Amino acid sequence: MPDCSCPDDGYPCKHAAALCYQAARLLDEDPFVLFLMRGRGEQELLASLARRNAARSAVEQTERAERSREAGPQGRTDGAPTLPSVLARTVLAPSGGPAAPLLPPPLPAPGGPGRPAVFPADPEAPDPLALDLLATEAAARAHLLLTTGRDPVAGLTPWQDAVRLAAAHPGSGLTASTRALYRDLAHAQDRTPTDLARAVAAWRQGGAAGLAVLEEPWDPPAGPFDRARPALIAADLPAFRPWRNRLSTASLQLRLGRDGLWYGYESDAGREDWWPRGTPDADPVGVITALLGR
Structure with missing residues:
Protein backbone atom coordinates (compact mmCIF):
# COMPACT_ATOMS: atom_id res chain seq x y z
CA MET A 1 0.00 0.00 0.00
CA GLY A 10 -8.22 6.11 6.97
CA TYR A 11 -6.27 3.10 5.76
CA PRO A 12 -5.84 3.47 2.93
CA CYS A 13 -6.37 7.23 2.76
CA LYS A 14 -8.34 8.69 -0.11
CA HIS A 15 -5.19 9.64 -2.03
CA ALA A 16 -3.64 6.17 -1.74
CA ALA A 17 -6.96 4.58 -2.74
CA ALA A 18 -7.21 6.80 -5.81
CA LEU A 19 -3.62 5.96 -6.76
CA CYS A 20 -4.36 2.22 -6.40
CA TYR A 21 -7.44 2.55 -8.61
CA GLN A 22 -5.36 4.29 -11.26
CA ALA A 23 -2.54 1.73 -11.06
CA ALA A 24 -5.04 -1.15 -11.27
CA ARG A 25 -6.64 0.37 -14.35
CA LEU A 26 -3.27 0.70 -16.08
CA LEU A 27 -2.31 -2.88 -15.20
CA ASP A 28 -5.67 -4.16 -16.47
CA GLU A 29 -5.01 -2.50 -19.80
CA ASP A 30 -1.39 -3.63 -20.09
CA PRO A 31 0.19 -6.00 -17.52
CA PHE A 32 3.62 -5.16 -18.93
CA VAL A 33 3.29 -1.79 -17.17
CA LEU A 34 4.30 -3.63 -13.99
CA PHE A 35 7.67 -4.50 -15.56
CA LEU A 36 7.99 -1.02 -17.03
CA MET A 37 7.70 0.40 -13.51
CA GLN A 43 10.15 -5.72 -26.05
CA GLU A 44 13.29 -5.79 -23.92
CA LEU A 45 11.70 -8.29 -21.54
CA LEU A 46 10.40 -10.57 -24.30
CA ALA A 47 13.78 -10.55 -26.04
CA SER A 48 15.51 -11.43 -22.77
CA LEU A 49 13.09 -14.30 -22.16
CA ALA A 50 13.63 -15.58 -25.70
CA ARG A 51 17.41 -15.57 -25.24
CA ARG A 52 17.15 -17.31 -21.88
CA ASN A 53 14.80 -19.98 -23.23
CA ALA A 54 17.06 -20.59 -26.21
CA ALA A 55 20.07 -21.02 -23.93
CA ARG A 56 18.14 -23.34 -21.63
CA SER A 57 16.96 -25.43 -24.58
CA ALA A 58 20.53 -25.77 -25.83
CA VAL A 59 21.69 -26.94 -22.38
CA GLU A 60 18.90 -29.50 -22.19
CA GLN A 61 19.72 -30.88 -25.63
CA THR A 62 23.41 -31.20 -24.72
CA GLU A 63 22.61 -33.00 -21.47
CA ARG A 64 20.20 -35.38 -23.19
CA ALA A 65 22.85 -36.21 -25.77
CA GLU A 66 25.41 -36.92 -23.04
CA ARG A 67 23.03 -39.20 -21.16
CA SER A 68 22.21 -41.04 -24.37
CA ARG A 69 25.88 -41.69 -25.02
CA GLU A 70 26.38 -42.91 -21.44
CA ALA A 71 23.40 -45.28 -21.65
CA GLY A 72 24.58 -46.86 -24.90
CA PRO A 73 22.64 -47.59 -28.08
CA GLN A 74 19.90 -49.59 -26.34
CA GLY A 75 19.91 -47.72 -23.05
CA ARG A 76 17.64 -45.05 -21.77
CA THR A 77 17.76 -42.65 -18.88
CA ASP A 78 15.00 -41.31 -16.68
CA GLY A 79 14.57 -38.08 -14.82
CA ALA A 80 14.47 -34.43 -15.81
CA PRO A 81 17.65 -32.68 -16.85
CA THR A 82 19.52 -30.89 -14.12
CA LEU A 83 19.85 -27.18 -14.78
CA PRO A 84 22.33 -24.87 -13.07
CA SER A 85 20.61 -23.02 -10.23
CA VAL A 86 21.25 -20.92 -7.14
CA LEU A 87 19.37 -21.34 -3.88
CA ALA A 88 17.20 -18.37 -2.96
CA ARG A 89 18.59 -18.32 0.59
CA THR A 90 22.07 -17.95 -0.86
CA VAL A 91 21.10 -14.96 -2.98
CA LEU A 92 19.19 -13.29 -0.15
CA ALA A 93 21.82 -13.96 2.51
CA PRO A 94 23.21 -10.78 4.15
CA SER A 95 26.73 -11.70 3.13
CA PRO A 116 -6.77 10.26 -14.94
CA ALA A 117 -9.00 8.05 -17.02
CA VAL A 118 -12.69 8.76 -17.39
CA PHE A 119 -14.35 6.61 -14.75
CA PRO A 120 -17.74 5.20 -15.78
CA ALA A 121 -20.70 5.74 -13.49
CA ASP A 122 -21.60 2.56 -11.62
CA PRO A 123 -24.05 2.30 -8.71
CA GLU A 124 -21.70 -0.19 -7.03
CA ALA A 125 -18.57 1.92 -7.52
CA PRO A 126 -17.39 5.13 -5.84
CA ASP A 127 -18.55 8.42 -7.30
CA PRO A 128 -16.63 8.95 -10.59
CA LEU A 129 -16.30 12.70 -9.97
CA ALA A 130 -14.74 12.06 -6.56
CA LEU A 131 -12.40 9.45 -8.04
CA ASP A 132 -11.37 11.83 -10.82
CA LEU A 133 -10.75 14.63 -8.34
CA LEU A 134 -8.73 12.45 -5.97
CA ALA A 135 -6.73 10.80 -8.76
CA THR A 136 -5.90 14.20 -10.25
CA GLU A 137 -4.94 15.51 -6.83
CA ALA A 138 -2.79 12.47 -6.03
CA ALA A 139 -1.01 12.74 -9.39
CA ALA A 140 -0.28 16.43 -8.88
CA ARG A 141 1.07 15.90 -5.37
CA ALA A 142 3.12 12.88 -6.47
CA HIS A 143 4.66 14.89 -9.31
CA LEU A 144 5.50 17.74 -6.95
CA LEU A 145 7.10 15.36 -4.47
CA LEU A 146 9.04 13.65 -7.25
CA THR A 147 10.40 16.88 -8.69
CA THR A 148 10.85 19.05 -5.57
CA GLY A 149 10.73 16.72 -2.58
CA ARG A 150 8.08 18.96 -0.99
CA ASP A 151 4.42 18.45 -0.18
CA PRO A 152 2.91 21.88 0.54
CA VAL A 153 -0.35 20.44 1.85
CA ALA A 154 1.11 17.85 4.23
CA GLY A 155 0.52 20.06 7.28
CA LEU A 156 -3.13 20.86 6.60
CA THR A 157 -5.93 19.71 8.86
CA PRO A 158 -8.68 17.51 7.37
CA TRP A 159 -10.98 20.56 7.21
CA GLN A 160 -8.35 22.69 5.47
CA ASP A 161 -7.67 19.87 3.03
CA ALA A 162 -11.39 19.51 2.26
CA VAL A 163 -11.64 23.25 1.61
CA ARG A 164 -8.56 23.16 -0.59
CA LEU A 165 -9.92 20.25 -2.63
CA ALA A 166 -13.26 21.98 -3.17
CA ALA A 167 -11.58 25.29 -4.02
CA ALA A 168 -9.35 23.61 -6.60
CA HIS A 169 -12.30 22.07 -8.44
CA PRO A 170 -13.25 24.20 -11.47
CA GLY A 171 -16.77 25.53 -11.38
CA SER A 172 -17.34 24.37 -7.81
CA GLY A 173 -20.90 24.89 -6.65
CA LEU A 174 -22.31 25.53 -10.13
CA THR A 175 -23.39 22.05 -11.23
CA ALA A 176 -25.23 19.13 -9.70
CA SER A 177 -22.03 17.07 -9.52
CA THR A 178 -20.05 19.78 -7.76
CA ARG A 179 -22.93 20.48 -5.39
CA ALA A 180 -22.82 16.79 -4.51
CA LEU A 181 -19.08 17.11 -3.95
CA TYR A 182 -19.67 20.04 -1.59
CA ARG A 183 -22.33 18.07 0.26
CA ASP A 184 -20.12 15.01 0.72
CA LEU A 185 -17.03 16.97 1.76
CA ALA A 186 -19.03 19.08 4.20
CA HIS A 187 -20.74 16.03 5.68
CA VAL A 200 -13.90 27.97 -0.33
CA ALA A 201 -14.44 31.66 -1.06
CA ALA A 202 -11.94 32.50 1.69
CA TRP A 203 -9.42 29.96 0.36
CA ARG A 204 -9.70 31.37 -3.14
CA GLN A 205 -9.24 34.82 -1.68
CA GLY A 206 -6.06 34.07 0.24
CA GLY A 207 -5.32 30.37 0.64
CA ALA A 208 -4.74 29.04 4.14
CA ALA A 209 -4.20 32.59 5.41
CA GLY A 210 -7.56 33.63 3.97
CA LEU A 211 -9.29 30.70 5.68
CA ALA A 212 -7.68 31.69 8.99
CA VAL A 213 -8.98 35.25 8.54
CA LEU A 214 -12.48 33.86 8.03
CA GLU A 215 -12.46 31.60 11.07
CA GLU A 216 -10.06 33.09 13.63
CA PRO A 217 -10.63 36.58 15.05
CA TRP A 218 -7.61 37.91 16.92
CA ASP A 219 -6.33 41.02 18.65
CA ALA A 231 -7.11 56.52 6.55
CA LEU A 232 -10.65 55.37 5.71
CA ILE A 233 -12.15 58.59 7.08
CA ALA A 234 -9.66 60.68 5.12
CA ALA A 235 -10.72 58.83 1.95
CA ASP A 236 -14.33 59.92 2.58
CA LEU A 237 -15.47 56.36 3.22
CA PRO A 238 -18.22 55.31 5.66
CA ALA A 239 -17.41 55.14 9.36
CA PHE A 240 -16.21 51.68 10.40
CA ARG A 241 -16.73 50.25 13.89
CA PRO A 242 -13.83 48.18 15.27
CA TRP A 243 -13.98 44.73 16.85
CA ARG A 244 -10.78 42.81 17.41
CA ASN A 245 -9.15 42.53 13.94
CA ARG A 246 -12.27 43.69 12.09
CA LEU A 247 -13.64 47.03 10.90
CA SER A 248 -17.30 46.95 9.86
CA THR A 249 -20.16 48.96 8.46
CA ALA A 250 -23.66 47.61 7.87
CA SER A 251 -22.61 45.87 4.64
CA LEU A 252 -18.81 46.15 4.33
CA GLN A 253 -16.07 44.71 6.47
CA LEU A 254 -12.29 44.72 6.60
CA ARG A 255 -10.38 41.97 8.39
CA LEU A 256 -6.68 42.28 9.16
CA GLY A 257 -4.84 39.01 8.67
CA ARG A 258 -1.80 37.87 10.58
CA ASP A 259 0.07 38.26 7.29
CA GLY A 260 -0.46 42.04 7.45
CA LEU A 261 -2.99 42.12 4.61
CA TRP A 262 -6.54 43.45 4.72
CA TYR A 263 -9.29 41.12 3.52
CA GLY A 264 -12.59 42.48 2.23
CA TYR A 265 -15.99 41.06 3.19
CA GLU A 266 -19.56 41.90 2.22
CA SER A 267 -22.96 41.16 3.72
CA ASP A 268 -26.54 42.17 3.15
CA ALA A 269 -27.24 45.08 5.44
CA GLY A 270 -28.33 43.96 8.88
CA ARG A 271 -27.78 40.23 8.30
CA GLU A 272 -24.21 39.79 9.58
CA ASP A 273 -23.72 37.14 6.90
CA TRP A 274 -20.18 37.98 5.85
CA TRP A 275 -18.64 36.55 2.67
CA PRO A 276 -15.07 37.08 1.42
CA ARG A 277 -14.84 39.45 -1.52
CA GLY A 278 -12.04 40.98 -3.54
CA THR A 279 -8.28 40.67 -3.33
CA PRO A 280 -6.26 41.10 -0.10
CA ASP A 281 -4.09 44.20 0.05
CA ALA A 282 -1.88 45.99 2.53
CA ASP A 283 -3.91 49.18 1.91
CA PRO A 284 -7.37 49.08 3.56
CA VAL A 285 -8.58 52.01 1.46
CA GLY A 286 -7.70 50.15 -1.73
CA VAL A 287 -9.63 47.07 -0.61
CA ILE A 288 -12.80 49.04 0.18
CA THR A 289 -12.50 51.13 -2.96
CA ALA A 290 -12.33 47.96 -5.05
CA LEU A 291 -15.40 46.54 -3.30
CA LEU A 292 -17.35 49.74 -3.94
CA GLY A 293 -16.25 49.76 -7.58
CA ARG A 294 -14.78 53.24 -7.41
Whole structure:
Protein backbone atom coordinates (compact mmCIF):
# COMPACT_ATOMS: atom_id res chain seq x y z
CA MET A 1 0.00 0.00 0.00
CA PRO A 2 1.50 3.40 -0.95
CA ASP A 3 2.36 5.81 1.85
CA CYS A 4 0.80 9.26 1.99
CA SER A 5 1.60 12.26 4.16
CA CYS A 6 -1.96 13.57 4.31
CA PRO A 7 -3.69 13.83 7.71
CA ASP A 8 -6.45 11.38 6.75
CA ASP A 9 -6.58 8.59 9.35
CA GLY A 10 -8.22 6.11 6.97
CA TYR A 11 -6.27 3.10 5.76
CA PRO A 12 -5.84 3.47 2.93
CA CYS A 13 -6.37 7.23 2.76
CA LYS A 14 -8.34 8.69 -0.11
CA HIS A 15 -5.19 9.64 -2.03
CA ALA A 16 -3.64 6.17 -1.74
CA ALA A 17 -6.96 4.58 -2.74
CA ALA A 18 -7.21 6.80 -5.81
CA LEU A 19 -3.62 5.96 -6.76
CA CYS A 20 -4.36 2.22 -6.40
CA TYR A 21 -7.44 2.55 -8.61
CA GLN A 22 -5.36 4.29 -11.26
CA ALA A 23 -2.54 1.73 -11.06
CA ALA A 24 -5.04 -1.15 -11.27
CA ARG A 25 -6.64 0.37 -14.35
CA LEU A 26 -3.27 0.70 -16.08
CA LEU A 27 -2.31 -2.88 -15.20
CA ASP A 28 -5.67 -4.16 -16.47
CA GLU A 29 -5.01 -2.50 -19.80
CA ASP A 30 -1.39 -3.63 -20.09
CA PRO A 31 0.19 -6.00 -17.52
CA PHE A 32 3.62 -5.16 -18.93
CA VAL A 33 3.29 -1.79 -17.17
CA LEU A 34 4.30 -3.63 -13.99
CA PHE A 35 7.67 -4.50 -15.56
CA LEU A 36 7.99 -1.02 -17.03
CA MET A 37 7.70 0.40 -13.51
CA ARG A 38 10.78 -1.66 -12.68
CA GLY A 39 12.67 -0.33 -15.68
CA ARG A 40 12.03 -3.19 -18.14
CA GLY A 41 10.17 -2.45 -21.37
CA GLU A 42 7.94 -5.03 -23.03
CA GLN A 43 10.15 -5.72 -26.05
CA GLU A 44 13.29 -5.79 -23.92
CA LEU A 45 11.70 -8.29 -21.54
CA LEU A 46 10.40 -10.57 -24.30
CA ALA A 47 13.78 -10.55 -26.04
CA SER A 48 15.51 -11.43 -22.77
CA LEU A 49 13.09 -14.30 -22.16
CA ALA A 50 13.63 -15.58 -25.70
CA ARG A 51 17.41 -15.57 -25.24
CA ARG A 52 17.15 -17.31 -21.88
CA ASN A 53 14.80 -19.98 -23.23
CA ALA A 54 17.06 -20.59 -26.21
CA ALA A 55 20.07 -21.02 -23.93
CA ARG A 56 18.14 -23.34 -21.63
CA SER A 57 16.96 -25.43 -24.58
CA ALA A 58 20.53 -25.77 -25.83
CA VAL A 59 21.69 -26.94 -22.38
CA GLU A 60 18.90 -29.50 -22.19
CA GLN A 61 19.72 -30.88 -25.63
CA THR A 62 23.41 -31.20 -24.72
CA GLU A 63 22.61 -33.00 -21.47
CA ARG A 64 20.20 -35.38 -23.19
CA ALA A 65 22.85 -36.21 -25.77
CA GLU A 66 25.41 -36.92 -23.04
CA ARG A 67 23.03 -39.20 -21.16
CA SER A 68 22.21 -41.04 -24.37
CA ARG A 69 25.88 -41.69 -25.02
CA GLU A 70 26.38 -42.91 -21.44
CA ALA A 71 23.40 -45.28 -21.65
CA GLY A 72 24.58 -46.86 -24.90
CA PRO A 73 22.64 -47.59 -28.08
CA GLN A 74 19.90 -49.59 -26.34
CA GLY A 75 19.91 -47.72 -23.05
CA ARG A 76 17.64 -45.05 -21.77
CA THR A 77 17.76 -42.65 -18.88
CA ASP A 78 15.00 -41.31 -16.68
CA GLY A 79 14.57 -38.08 -14.82
CA ALA A 80 14.47 -34.43 -15.81
CA PRO A 81 17.65 -32.68 -16.85
CA THR A 82 19.52 -30.89 -14.12
CA LEU A 83 19.85 -27.18 -14.78
CA PRO A 84 22.33 -24.87 -13.07
CA SER A 85 20.61 -23.02 -10.23
CA VAL A 86 21.25 -20.92 -7.14
CA LEU A 87 19.37 -21.34 -3.88
CA ALA A 88 17.20 -18.37 -2.96
CA ARG A 89 18.59 -18.32 0.59
CA THR A 90 22.07 -17.95 -0.86
CA VAL A 91 21.10 -14.96 -2.98
CA LEU A 92 19.19 -13.29 -0.15
CA ALA A 93 21.82 -13.96 2.51
CA PRO A 94 23.21 -10.78 4.15
CA SER A 95 26.73 -11.70 3.13
CA GLY A 96 28.37 -14.32 1.01
CA GLY A 97 27.11 -15.76 -2.20
CA PRO A 98 26.54 -13.90 -5.43
CA ALA A 99 25.34 -10.33 -5.12
CA ALA A 100 21.79 -9.50 -6.13
CA PRO A 101 21.52 -7.50 -9.36
CA LEU A 102 21.32 -3.76 -8.96
CA LEU A 103 18.06 -1.98 -9.61
CA PRO A 104 17.92 0.01 -12.85
CA PRO A 105 18.43 3.78 -12.57
CA PRO A 106 15.24 5.78 -11.97
CA LEU A 107 13.40 7.07 -14.99
CA PRO A 108 13.39 10.84 -15.58
CA ALA A 109 10.48 12.72 -14.06
CA PRO A 110 7.65 13.52 -16.48
CA GLY A 111 7.06 17.11 -17.46
CA GLY A 112 3.79 17.26 -15.55
CA PRO A 113 1.17 15.08 -13.86
CA GLY A 114 -1.03 13.07 -16.17
CA ARG A 115 -4.79 13.16 -16.40
CA PRO A 116 -6.77 10.26 -14.94
CA ALA A 117 -9.00 8.05 -17.02
CA VAL A 118 -12.69 8.76 -17.39
CA PHE A 119 -14.35 6.61 -14.75
CA PRO A 120 -17.74 5.20 -15.78
CA ALA A 121 -20.70 5.74 -13.49
CA ASP A 122 -21.60 2.56 -11.62
CA PRO A 123 -24.05 2.30 -8.71
CA GLU A 124 -21.70 -0.19 -7.03
CA ALA A 125 -18.57 1.92 -7.52
CA PRO A 126 -17.39 5.13 -5.84
CA ASP A 127 -18.55 8.42 -7.30
CA PRO A 128 -16.63 8.95 -10.59
CA LEU A 129 -16.30 12.70 -9.97
CA ALA A 130 -14.74 12.06 -6.56
CA LEU A 131 -12.40 9.45 -8.04
CA ASP A 132 -11.37 11.83 -10.82
CA LEU A 133 -10.75 14.63 -8.34
CA LEU A 134 -8.73 12.45 -5.97
CA ALA A 135 -6.73 10.80 -8.76
CA THR A 136 -5.90 14.20 -10.25
CA GLU A 137 -4.94 15.51 -6.83
CA ALA A 138 -2.79 12.47 -6.03
CA ALA A 139 -1.01 12.74 -9.39
CA ALA A 140 -0.28 16.43 -8.88
CA ARG A 141 1.07 15.90 -5.37
CA ALA A 142 3.12 12.88 -6.47
CA HIS A 143 4.66 14.89 -9.31
CA LEU A 144 5.50 17.74 -6.95
CA LEU A 145 7.10 15.36 -4.47
CA LEU A 146 9.04 13.65 -7.25
CA THR A 147 10.40 16.88 -8.69
CA THR A 148 10.85 19.05 -5.57
CA GLY A 149 10.73 16.72 -2.58
CA ARG A 150 8.08 18.96 -0.99
CA ASP A 151 4.42 18.45 -0.18
CA PRO A 152 2.91 21.88 0.54
CA VAL A 153 -0.35 20.44 1.85
CA ALA A 154 1.11 17.85 4.23
CA GLY A 155 0.52 20.06 7.28
CA LEU A 156 -3.13 20.86 6.60
CA THR A 157 -5.93 19.71 8.86
CA PRO A 158 -8.68 17.51 7.37
CA TRP A 159 -10.98 20.56 7.21
CA GLN A 160 -8.35 22.69 5.47
CA ASP A 161 -7.67 19.87 3.03
CA ALA A 162 -11.39 19.51 2.26
CA VAL A 163 -11.64 23.25 1.61
CA ARG A 164 -8.56 23.16 -0.59
CA LEU A 165 -9.92 20.25 -2.63
CA ALA A 166 -13.26 21.98 -3.17
CA ALA A 167 -11.58 25.29 -4.02
CA ALA A 168 -9.35 23.61 -6.60
CA HIS A 169 -12.30 22.07 -8.44
CA PRO A 170 -13.25 24.20 -11.47
CA GLY A 171 -16.77 25.53 -11.38
CA SER A 172 -17.34 24.37 -7.81
CA GLY A 173 -20.90 24.89 -6.65
CA LEU A 174 -22.31 25.53 -10.13
CA THR A 175 -23.39 22.05 -11.23
CA ALA A 176 -25.23 19.13 -9.70
CA SER A 177 -22.03 17.07 -9.52
CA THR A 178 -20.05 19.78 -7.76
CA ARG A 179 -22.93 20.48 -5.39
CA ALA A 180 -22.82 16.79 -4.51
CA LEU A 181 -19.08 17.11 -3.95
CA TYR A 182 -19.67 20.04 -1.59
CA ARG A 183 -22.33 18.07 0.26
CA ASP A 184 -20.12 15.01 0.72
CA LEU A 185 -17.03 16.97 1.76
CA ALA A 186 -19.03 19.08 4.20
CA HIS A 187 -20.74 16.03 5.68
CA ALA A 188 -17.39 14.29 6.18
CA GLN A 189 -16.21 17.28 8.24
CA ASP A 190 -19.51 17.72 10.13
CA ARG A 191 -20.10 21.07 8.42
CA THR A 192 -22.85 22.43 6.21
CA PRO A 193 -22.47 23.03 2.46
CA THR A 194 -22.84 26.75 3.20
CA ASP A 195 -19.93 26.55 5.64
CA LEU A 196 -17.84 24.88 2.97
CA ALA A 197 -18.86 27.36 0.25
CA ARG A 198 -17.90 30.29 2.49
CA ALA A 199 -14.60 28.62 3.36
CA VAL A 200 -13.90 27.97 -0.33
CA ALA A 201 -14.44 31.66 -1.06
CA ALA A 202 -11.94 32.50 1.69
CA TRP A 203 -9.42 29.96 0.36
CA ARG A 204 -9.70 31.37 -3.14
CA GLN A 205 -9.24 34.82 -1.68
CA GLY A 206 -6.06 34.07 0.24
CA GLY A 207 -5.32 30.37 0.64
CA ALA A 208 -4.74 29.04 4.14
CA ALA A 209 -4.20 32.59 5.41
CA GLY A 210 -7.56 33.63 3.97
CA LEU A 211 -9.29 30.70 5.68
CA ALA A 212 -7.68 31.69 8.99
CA VAL A 213 -8.98 35.25 8.54
CA LEU A 214 -12.48 33.86 8.03
CA GLU A 215 -12.46 31.60 11.07
CA GLU A 216 -10.06 33.09 13.63
CA PRO A 217 -10.63 36.58 15.05
CA TRP A 218 -7.61 37.91 16.92
CA ASP A 219 -6.33 41.02 18.65
CA PRO A 220 -3.75 42.79 16.48
CA PRO A 221 -1.03 44.87 18.11
CA ALA A 222 -0.92 48.64 17.76
CA GLY A 223 0.10 49.75 14.30
CA PRO A 224 -1.61 49.12 10.96
CA PHE A 225 -4.98 48.41 12.56
CA ASP A 226 -4.99 51.72 14.45
CA ARG A 227 -3.96 53.66 11.35
CA ALA A 228 -6.66 52.12 9.16
CA ARG A 229 -9.68 54.03 10.53
CA PRO A 230 -8.18 57.53 10.06
CA ALA A 231 -7.11 56.52 6.55
CA LEU A 232 -10.65 55.37 5.71
CA ILE A 233 -12.15 58.59 7.08
CA ALA A 234 -9.66 60.68 5.12
CA ALA A 235 -10.72 58.83 1.95
CA ASP A 236 -14.33 59.92 2.58
CA LEU A 237 -15.47 56.36 3.22
CA PRO A 238 -18.22 55.31 5.66
CA ALA A 239 -17.41 55.14 9.36
CA PHE A 240 -16.21 51.68 10.40
CA ARG A 241 -16.73 50.25 13.89
CA PRO A 242 -13.83 48.18 15.27
CA TRP A 243 -13.98 44.73 16.85
CA ARG A 244 -10.78 42.81 17.41
CA ASN A 245 -9.15 42.53 13.94
CA ARG A 246 -12.27 43.69 12.09
CA LEU A 247 -13.64 47.03 10.90
CA SER A 248 -17.30 46.95 9.86
CA THR A 249 -20.16 48.96 8.46
CA ALA A 250 -23.66 47.61 7.87
CA SER A 251 -22.61 45.87 4.64
CA LEU A 252 -18.81 46.15 4.33
CA GLN A 253 -16.07 44.71 6.47
CA LEU A 254 -12.29 44.72 6.60
CA ARG A 255 -10.38 41.97 8.39
CA LEU A 256 -6.68 42.28 9.16
CA GLY A 257 -4.84 39.01 8.67
CA ARG A 258 -1.80 37.87 10.58
CA ASP A 259 0.07 38.26 7.29
CA GLY A 260 -0.46 42.04 7.45
CA LEU A 261 -2.99 42.12 4.61
CA TRP A 262 -6.54 43.45 4.72
CA TYR A 263 -9.29 41.12 3.52
CA GLY A 264 -12.59 42.48 2.23
CA TYR A 265 -15.99 41.06 3.19
CA GLU A 266 -19.56 41.90 2.22
CA SER A 267 -22.96 41.16 3.72
CA ASP A 268 -26.54 42.17 3.15
CA ALA A 269 -27.24 45.08 5.44
CA GLY A 270 -28.33 43.96 8.88
CA ARG A 271 -27.78 40.23 8.30
CA GLU A 272 -24.21 39.79 9.58
CA ASP A 273 -23.72 37.14 6.90
CA TRP A 274 -20.18 37.98 5.85
CA TRP A 275 -18.64 36.55 2.67
CA PRO A 276 -15.07 37.08 1.42
CA ARG A 277 -14.84 39.45 -1.52
CA GLY A 278 -12.04 40.98 -3.54
CA THR A 279 -8.28 40.67 -3.33
CA PRO A 280 -6.26 41.10 -0.10
CA ASP A 281 -4.09 44.20 0.05
CA ALA A 282 -1.88 45.99 2.53
CA ASP A 283 -3.91 49.18 1.91
CA PRO A 284 -7.37 49.08 3.56
CA VAL A 285 -8.58 52.01 1.46
CA GLY A 286 -7.70 50.15 -1.73
CA VAL A 287 -9.63 47.07 -0.61
CA ILE A 288 -12.80 49.04 0.18
CA THR A 289 -12.50 51.13 -2.96
CA ALA A 290 -12.33 47.96 -5.05
CA LEU A 291 -15.40 46.54 -3.30
CA LEU A 292 -17.35 49.74 -3.94
CA GLY A 293 -16.25 49.76 -7.58
CA ARG A 294 -14.78 53.24 -7.41
